[in-house]
Amino acid sequence: MPRELLLQVTPEIAANELLLKDYLSKQIKVSPKEIQHITILKRSIDARQKAIKINMKVIIYLQGEPFQETKIELPIYKDVSSAQEVIVVGAGPAGLFAALQLIELGLKPIVIERGKDVRGRRRDLKAINVDHLVNEDSNYCFGEGGAGTYSDGKLYTRSKKRGDVTRILELLVAFGASEDILVEAHPHIGTNKLPKIIEDIRNKIIEFGGQVLFDTRVTDILVKNNEVEGIVTQNGDKILSNKLILATGHSARDIFELLDKKKIFIEAKPFALGVRAEHSQELIDSIQYSCDYRGEHLPPAPYSIVKQVNGRGMYSFCMCPGGVIAPCATSPGEVVTNGWSPSKRDQVTANSGIVIELKLEDFKPFEKFGALAGMEFQKSIEQKAWHLAGETQKVPAQRMIDFTQNKVSADIPKTSYVPGTTSVEMGQVFPGFLSQILREGFKEFGKSMRGYLTNEAILHAPESRTSSPVRIPRDPITYEHLQIKGLYPCGEGAGYAGGIISAAIDGEKCALMIAETLK
Ligand code: FAD
Secondary structure, X not given: OOEEEEEEXXXXXXXXXXXXXXXXXXXXXXXXXXXXXXXXXXXXXXXXXXXXXXXXXXXXXXXXXXXXXXOOOOOOOOOOOOOOEXXXXXXXXXXXXHHHHHHHOOOEEEEEOOOOOHHHHHHHHHHHHHOOOOEOOEOOOOOOOHHHOOOOOEOOOOOOOHHHHHHHHHHHHHOOOOHHHHOEOOOEOOOOOHHHHHHHHHHHHHHOOOEEEOOOOEEEEEEXXXXXXXXXXXXXXXXXXXXXXXXXXXXOXXXXXXXXXXXXXXXXXXXXXXXXXXXXXXXXXXXXXOOOOOOOOOOOOOOOOEEEEOOEEEEEXXXXXXXEEEEOOOOOOOOOEEEEOOOOOOOOXXXXXXXXXXXXXXXOXXXXXXHHHHHHHHHHHHHHHHHHOOOOOOEEEEEHHHHHOOOOOOOOOOOOOOOOEEEOOHHHOOOHHHHHHHHHHHHHHHHHOOOOOOOOOEEEEEEOOOOOOEEOOEOOOOOOEOOOEOXXXXXXXXXXXXXXXXXXXXXXXXXXXXXXXXX
8 A cells, every 4th residue: 555654854855856765765664666656745844943854745655556647637628609608807817717617617708808918918017127117007917817927926825725725726737837836835836937827728718719808908897777787898899798707906996996986885995015125035044944055955935924013913925035026006106016036936035025904994084085995095105105216116215224213224225126216214105103013013023033124124115915905895605796796706806815826716716606696
C-alpha cells in the first residue's frame, strides 16, 4: 500500500528530488531504488525557529505499487452558441469563472468588458507608469482578467470551503498554471504568467459558443417592473437578456453611481485604507527567516501582521514579496497604489498595503452621500494625494520613522513605484484619526518584527482599493438582487468577494444560481 507521510525537512532537501528520495528511503527503511514515485500533497514553510524547516505531506509509492500520473483536465464543455443567453458584465475573475460555469451548465455567456484584452492593456499600463496618463477603461483595475491580471496572483483565501477553492485552483492548472499551486500553502502565479492563462480562458469561452466583447462599457441597465431586461453600452447598443451577472469590481464607480441614480438598492460598506510600505526584500528575509542571507532554497519571505490600535484593526494587506508597487488609479486626478510581483518574486523590494479598518461613521457627511459615502471618502483621499504629490501619477511618500515623528523626509530614495514619489508629510493625506493610528501602529509593528520600523522603509499613499466601498445586496440563498429580478450582483464589487479566488468562486455560484432558476 502507498504510504502517506508527514515530514519536516530542511529547505535543501525539500527542493531536491534526489535528496528527498534519499531522506524518505531512510525514514521508511527501504533503499532509494525501491521508491517508484513521491507525490507531494502539501508544502509549507515553518519559520518559527532559527533553523527553518519545510513541512510536507507526501505519498510514497514503492516499486510494484499501483501508481498512475493524474492529469488535471478541463470539464467537458458543450457548444452553447444557440443556448439561452446570460449577460456577464466584467471580465475579472468573477466574470470569467461565471462564464466558464455557465458554459458547463449549457448556457451562453455574453461577457461585456469595458477594457482591452490582456495584450492591448499593456500599452495603457505603460502610459500610466511612464507618461502619467490614466485611461479610464484600461488600467491596472480594468481590462481583461480584471484587477487580478497584473497582480501578484496570490491564490489564498480565507474561504473555509476547501472544495470550492480546490476546484478553482484545478481549473487554473488546467488552463496552464503550475501544479505547485495545488500543493503550496500560499500559492501564487505572478504577473508574467497570468495573462496567458486569462487569454486561454477567453479563447475557451469563445470556442464553446460564448461571446466576449472588449472596449464595451455598460452605461445603463434596462429594468422594467423591477426585472432586468438587458444593458446599454457606451455606443448606445442594447444587449437584451433577463439574466445579468454584474461583476464590475470594486473600482467601477460609474456603476455604483448608476445603480444609486436608478434607485436600485445599494448600501455603503466599510472597507480598509492606508499606505503601501516598501522595504528591501533582504531586510524582510532577515526578519522573517532570522538570517543574514536567505540562501537559494527559500522563497523571498512574505509577512503578515495584525494589530489592534486605538480599538481598530491595522494589518498588512496583499503583501508582495519580491514585488513592485503599481499605479492603480482608474481616473485622472487621483492616485492609488497596489502591488504586483513576477512569478519568481525576484525583485529586490518587498511591499505591502498597511491598512486600517474603517467604520461607516468615518464616512462623513454620511447623509449627503448615502450609499456612496464610503466611495466618496475613498475618492477624496485619492484626489488629495494626487494634489499633494504634484498632480501627476507621482504619489506622496515618506520614510517610515519620519512619519511616526511627523517629520517631512529630507529625501526619498528611488522606489519600485515607477511614476515616482514626492516627499509629503502623510498626515496631510489622511484624516487625523487615521494618521494617528498608522503612526502608533507602525511602532507596534516594529516591536513584533524587529527591524521593520526603519527609515529605510518608504510609505506610499494611498492604499485605498482594498475592497468595495459599496455592497449591492442580494438574497443569500438565490444570489438575486433583493429588489431587481434577474440581477445577480457578483464578486468583489458587489461586496461578496475579496481576492482572485473568492471572486472566481462567487462567479461560479452566481452562474449555478441562474441555472437553478431555469430548470
Ligand atoms: P475585477 O477583477 O475588479 O473585475 C471587474 C471587471 O469589470 C474589470 O475588468 C472592469 O474593467 C470591468 N468593468 C467595470 N465596470 C464596467 C462596465 N461599466 N462595463 C463593462 N465592464 C466593466 N487578489 C488576490 O487574490 N491576490 C493578489 O495577489 C492580488 N493582487 C492584486 C494586485 C493588484 C495590482 C490589484 C489591482 C488587485 C489585486 N488583487 C489580488 C485583488 C483582485 O485582483 C480582486 O480581488 C479581483 O480581481 C476581484 O475580482 P472581480 O472579478 O470581482 O472584479
